[in-house]
Amino acid sequence: MIKKIKGSFEQFAIASHLIRWTILAIPLSLTVGTLVALFLWLLDKATRLRWQQEWLLWLLPLAGAGIYWLYKKLGRNSEAGNNLIMDEIHQPGGGVPARMAPLVLLTTVITHLFGGSAGREGTAVQIGGSMAHLLGRWIKLTEKDLRILLMMGIAAGFGAVFGTPLTGAVFALEVLAIGTIRYDALVPCLIAAVFADTVCSAWGIHHTHYAIHFTDGKATPFIPFLQMDLWLLSKVVLAGVAFGMASYLFANSMHLIKHYAQRFIRPAWLIPVAGGVVIIVFSWALGTRDYLGLGVYSKEPGGVSIVNAFQAGGAHTWSWLWKLLFTAITLAMGFKGGEVTPLFFIGATLGNTLAILLGAPVDLFAGLGFIAVFAGATNTPIACTLMGVELFGTSHVLYFAVACFTAYYFSGNSGIYKAQRLAVPKRVEQD
Amino acid sequence: MIKKIKGSFEQFAIASHLIRWTILAIPLSLTVGTLVALFLWLLDKATRLRWQQEWLLWLLPLAGAGIYWLYKKLGRNSEAGNNLIMDEIHQPGGGVPARMAPLVLLTTVITHLFGGSAGREGTAVQIGGSMAHLLGRWIKLTEKDLRILLMMGIAAGFGAVFGTPLTGAVFALEVLAIGTIRYDALVPCLIAAVFADTVCSAWGIHHTHYAIHFTDGKATPFIPFLQMDLWLLSKVVLAGVAFGMASYLFANSMHLIKHYAQRFIRPAWLIPVAGGVVIIVFSWALGTRDYLGLGVYSKEPGGVSIVNAFQAGGAHTWSWLWKLLFTAITLAMGFKGGEVTPLFFIGATLGNTLAILLGAPVDLFAGLGFIAVFAGATNTPIACTLMGVELFGTSHVLYFAVACFTAYYFSGNSGIYKAQRLAVPKRVEQD
Numbered sequence: 001m002i003k004k005i006k007g008s009f010e011q012f013a014i015a016s017h018l019i020r021w022t023i024l025a026i027p028l029s030l031t032v033g034t035l036v037a038l039f040l041w042l043l044d045k046a047t048r049l050r051w052q053q054e055w056l057l058w059l060l061p062l063a064g065a066g067i068y069w070l071y072k073k074l075g076r077n078s079e080a081g082n083n084l085i086m087d088e089i090h091q092p093g094g095g096v097p098a099r100m101a102p103l104v105l106l107t108t109v110i111t112h113l114f115g116g117s118a119g120r121e122g123t124a125v126q127i128g129g130s131m132a133h134l135l136g137r138w139i140k141l142t143e144k145d146l147r148i149l150l151m152m153g154i155a156a157g158f159g160a161v162f163g164t165p166l167t168g169a170v171f172a173l174e175v176l177a178i179g180t181i182r183y184d185a186l187v188p189c190l191i192a193a194v195f196a197d198t199v200c201s202a203w204g205i206h207h208t209h210y211a212i213h214f215t216d217g218k219a220t221p222f223i224p225f226l227q228m229d230l231w232l233l234s235k236v237v238l239a240g241v242a243f244g245m246a247s248y249l250f251a252n253s254m255h256l257i258k259h260y261a262q263r264f265i266r267p268a269w270l271i272p273v274a275g276g277v278v279i280i281v282f283s284w285a286l287g288t289r290d291y292l293g294l295g296v297y298s299k300e301p302g303g304v305s306i307v308n309a310f311q312a313g314g315a316h317t318w319s320w321l322w323k324l325l326f327t328a329i330t331l332a333m334g335f336k337g338g339e340v341t342p343l344f345f346i347g348a349t350l351g352n353t354l355a356i357l358l359g360a361p362v363d364l365f366a367g368l369g370f371i372a373v374f375a376g377a378t379n380t381p382i383a384c385t386l387m388g389v390e391l392f393g394t395s396h397v398l399y400f401a402v403a404c405f406t407a408y409y410f411s412g413n414s415g416i417y418k419a420q421r422l423a424v425p426k427r428v429e430q431d
Numbered sequence: 432m433i434k435k436i437k438g439s440f441e442q443f444a445i446a447s448h449l450i451r452w453t454i455l456a457i458p459l460s461l462t463v464g465t466l467v468a469l470f471l472w473l474l475d476k477a478t479r480l481r482w483q484q485e486w487l488l489w490l491l492p493l494a495g496a497g498i499y500w501l502y503k504k505l506g507r508n509s510e511a512g513n514n515l516i517m518d519e520i521h522q523p524g525g526g527v528p529a530r531m532a533p534l535v536l537l538t539t540v541i542t543h544l545f546g547g548s549a550g551r552e553g554t555a556v557q558i559g560g561s562m563a564h565l566l567g568r569w570i571k572l573t574e575k576d577l578r579i580l581l582m583m584g585i586a587a588g589f590g591a592v593f594g595t596p597l598t599g600a601v602f603a604l605e606v607l608a609i610g611t612i613r614y615d616a617l618v619p620c621l622i623a624a625v626f627a628d629t630v631c632s633a634w635g636i637h638h639t640h641y642a643i644h645f646t647d648g649k650a651t652p653f654i655p656f657l658q659m660d661l662w663l664l665s666k667v668v669l670a671g672v673a674f675g676m677a678s679y680l681f682a683n684s685m686h687l688i689k690h691y692a693q694r695f696i697r698p699a700w701l702i703p704v705a706g707g708v709v710i711i712v713f714s715w716a717l718g719t720r721d722y723l724g725l726g727v728y729s730k731e732p733g734g735v736s737i738v739n740a741f742q743a744g745g746a747h748t749w750s751w752l753w754k755l756l757f758t759a760i761t762l763a764m765g766f767k768g769g770e771v772t773p774l775f776f777i778g779a780t781l782g783n784t785l786a787i788l789l790g791a792p793v794d795l796f797a798g799l800g801f802i803a804v805f806a807g808a809t810n811t812p813i814a815c816t817l818m819g820v821e822l823f824g825t826s827h828v829l830y831f832a833v834a835c836f837t838a839y840y841f842s843g844n845s846g847i848y849k850a851q852r853l854a855v856p857k858r859v860e861q862d
Contacts, residue, residue, distance in 0.1 A: 011676065014840050014857060166832045170813075182855050183610045186812065187836050194829065198661065230629065245442065381617065382601075382813065386828070394825030397817070398625065401597045405617050409445050424613050426445060 021188040024149065025195050028135055029156050032128045032192075033199025036160040039105050039123060040205050043294070046113040050292070051299040056114050057292070060279055063114040064272025067107045068334055072269075078103055078130070082122050085129035086176060086419035089150050092143045096150070100130035107336035115279065115292040117326035118337025121161055125338070128157025128196075148185040151176075152192035159193030160200035163207035164390040168193035171383040175417065178379045179424025208296055210310060210370070212392045214361035233402065235358045236368065239351065240403040243369055244410025246350055247376025250324050250343065251416045257332035275333025279326060291319075291326040295345040306341075309348035309366045312356070320350035320369075339416050340374055347373030367392050368403040375404035376411030379420060452619040455580065456626050459566055460587050463559045463623075464630025467591040470536050470554060471636050474725070477544040481723070482730040487545050488723070491710055494545040495703025498538045499765055503700075509534055509561070513553055516560035517850035520581050520607060523574045527581070531561035538767035546710065546723040548757035549768025552592055556769070559588025559627075579616040582607075583623035590624030591631035594638035595821040599624035602814040606848065609810045610855025639727055641741060641801070643823045645792035664833065666789045667799065670782065671834040674800055675841025677781055678807025681755050681774065682847045688763035706764025710757060722750075722757040726776040737772075740779035741797045743787070751781035751800075770847050771805055778804030798823050799834040806835035807842030810851060 050056050071079050078084065078100035088096050108123040132153025136146040151172045159168025169189040174181045265271045283289055290304040298305035308314030327342035351369025355362040367388065375384035381404040388400030409426050481487050502510050509515065509531035519527050539554040563584025567577040582603045590599025600620040605612045696702045714720055721735040729736035739745030758773035782800025786793040798819065806815035812835040819831030840857050 010843055011679070011841055015672070018837075018840065166816075166829050169832075179614045181612045181813070183812070183839075183857075184855055187840055190832060190836060194664070194833075233625070241446070248442070381614070382612070385597075386816075389820050389825050389828050394820050394828075397820050397825075398597050401600075401621060402625075405621055406449075408614075409449065409618055410442055412441055424615060426614075 029195030032156040033196040037203035060114040061273040061276030083419035096133035098134040111335040116330040116335040119341030121340035122338030124157035124161035128153035155189035155193040156196035160196040165193035167387040174380040177421040177423035240406025243372035244407035247411035253328040272334035315349035315352040372403040372407035376407035381408040460626030463587040464627040468634035492704040492707030514850035527564035542766040547761040547766040550772030552771035553769030555588035555592035559584035586620035586624040587627035591627040596624035598818040608852040608854035671837025674803035675838035678842035684759040703765035746780035746783040803834040803838035807838035812839040
């Protein structure tokens with residue numbers, strides 16, 4: 001009986017704990033949701049302006065030098081970006097500067113305006129993390145509570161920027177360590193992500209809709225009593241392996257380009273300038289600008305883009321590899337932005353190519369690549385499976401999981417975030 | 432370059448690792464899928480027979496004594512059930528006897544035939560675990576590999592019995608410890624669950640379809656620019672708290688009844704006999720048999736059942752409490768079967784009651800209760816969110832997550848499985 005009364009006190013403690021975090025989530029989400037809305041609006045303007053004024057691309061090397069200069073003068077330690085926030089969660093102490101938010105917002109828009117190939121989630125996560133740190137310092141949170149608020153900031157940024165709050169919350173918990181999710185701040189993260197997404201939508205931001213029209217026959221050809229298309233499933237596994245290898249290639253290209261650029265290009269401000277020149281040369285050589293910028297839409301309706309990759313003919317055989325190179329060069333040589341939207345592009349176009357090779361439904365495989373390459377590169381298979389559900393609906397949730405988990409295994413024991421810890425190795429024998 | 436070559440060897444190692452587990456999954460899934468199909472078929476026959484021959488209920492005390500005798504004579508350590516399998520995964524050594532599978536299959540069917548209130552997932556998990564252990568011993572797996580095979584057995588049993596393979600795989604990883612998922616065996620578990628579900632369906636087993644027809648207006652009343660119904664969301668949070676408390680009540684009732692029965696009822700064979708008598712008396716006093724057996728359907732079309740709880744009027748105000756008591760008495764006093772289907776019943780009927788109290792859509796809240804009470808009692812919020820997606824579709828995935836995560840928090844730091852470890856406490860301050 002005494003245990004029971006003590007037990008019900010525990011429930012009160014949990015309730016007051018959650019109410020406290022809900023209240024803290026309000027100012028955080030208002031700020032992060034609003035800044036992300038501003039960011040997405042600016043990004044849209046920048047992309048349209050770049051489409052109209054094609055000469056802007058010629059200024060990309062100069063823009064790179066400008067970004068270098070901005071971070072040199074004003075950045076302090078905020079150059080480390082997402083890794084800085086993750087390090088601060090693992091081991092509080094260094095702090096996340098508030099200037100990170102405006103700096104990364106501005107430099108990402110510059111990157112996109114002049115034609116760098118980059119994403120947006122890194123920017124949103126950094127806005128979320130630095131605003132969370134600022135709020136936490138103002139109200140003098142303890143280190144432990146600040147950790148939770150930082151995770152909420154990641155969840156809020158990610159949830160708002162893609163309109164997928166559940167994915168944002170799970171991503172914030174899953175990204176910290178490879179091979180495990182800890183439920184430290186499950187509900188606070190979900191609250192922050194839902195609020196931030198609501199705020200961002202209230203500003204009139206609309207997210208792109210993707211649709212997978214393919215419906216599953218629910219039977220294996222020639223073996224009608226197997227109510228599961230094992231033939232399609234094995235194609236999904238094969239594709240998952242390829243998606244994982246693409247993640248691996250992307251993460252390693254980033255690391256290699258960064259390493260060699262720092263080694264061979266001096267002084268340091270020449271690195272982004274050289275990166276800008278390479279992007280211009282590649283664009284000219286390929287005769288297309290489809291691999292610049294976000295890539296969600298293309299300037300011409302028939303170009304290569306994420307949206308078009310969901311239809312046959314919407315991508316070329318090697319589109320994925322080009323986008324991989326453009327993005328690795330852009331981000332590893334000093335431009336700003338996230339990795340995730342390019343990963344969506346790489347995945348969707350690779351899925352398009354694989355679907356034709358394997359004789360599989362194009363829209364399904366584009367969707368699988370979309371989430372699976374991201375899952376492999378960031379080591380977040382569960383968040384990405386949920387993202388599949390939030391973006392494409394439920395009918396193919398099993399294929400989403402198979403593709404994401406397989407890609408996760410085959411992307412190797414590293415990823416794009418060097419601050420990610422290895423909690424459980426992917427092969428058990430390695431213990 | 433050398434690193435890269437080494438890296439690609441790693442991918443080969445991962446591939447051969449997965450191929451090996453895929454091959455091992457085949458005999459496991461064939462056995463487990465077939466036994467689960469047999470079990471579900473027998474369960475259906477037993478339920479129909481009980482509906483026709485109402486006098487069978489009078490023999491429930493005798494059936495209890497029979498079950499006691501069977502386990503006494505033949506059971507060895509298999510009485511510990513699910514906990515034994517989880518202990519074996521945490522700390523290999525004791526072994527899981529092969530006899531567990533036929534024993535639990537037989538005694539669960541007996542429990543249902545004579546009117547005990549119980550579920551089926553415990554039985555399926557025990558079939559999966561004991562067959563996995565048998566297979567592992569035959570082919571002389573190492574302790575580490577046996578651990579993985581046992582998790583695959585849980586995934587196969589759970590995936591096949593509810594027709595939800597993804598949930599089965601995530602459940603097998605999530606149930607082992609509170610507050611964390613380790614990805615030790617993510618893909619092997621998924622393979623085993625998909626195969627076992629396919630085998631079970633190939634035997635002609637059909638799973639019940641549940642439907643949530645409610646569609647969200649996607650706007651908050653009076654604040655039209657908020658594109659998220661925050662009003663409905665707060666009702667979901669309130670309901671989640673209630674679902675968590677129901678999980679807490681269920682787990683504690685089980686523990687208390689077991690404790691006091693063992694203390695005050697001697698000799699031990701009298702415990703199930705007394706349990707049977709109490710069930711008979713309760714049924715007679717309430718004038719209904721709707722709380723006996725599985726409860727997915729009721730004998731009369733208008734009775735209280737899981738399926739009917741998805742419509743207004745399909746449950747009474749206290750249906751959830753009665754089912755909770757019937758099940759706690761049945762399982763804590765020596766009958767066999769799972770806890771999960773009764774938890775679905777408790778959740779769906781509580782959701783039905785709460786929907787009317789809060790002025791919320793009945794089908795949505797019945798669905799939320801269905802998954803959330805289970806999430807709270809077993810501490811598996813992510814598996815249960817995915818179960819919502821696998822069973823009810825995707826439109827409400829955010830509400831599924833909110834309800835499951837909230838219930839998870841409010842169910843306290845214990846659950847129905849005493850072998851579950853506490854990895855991360857639910858309130859961070861407790862560290």
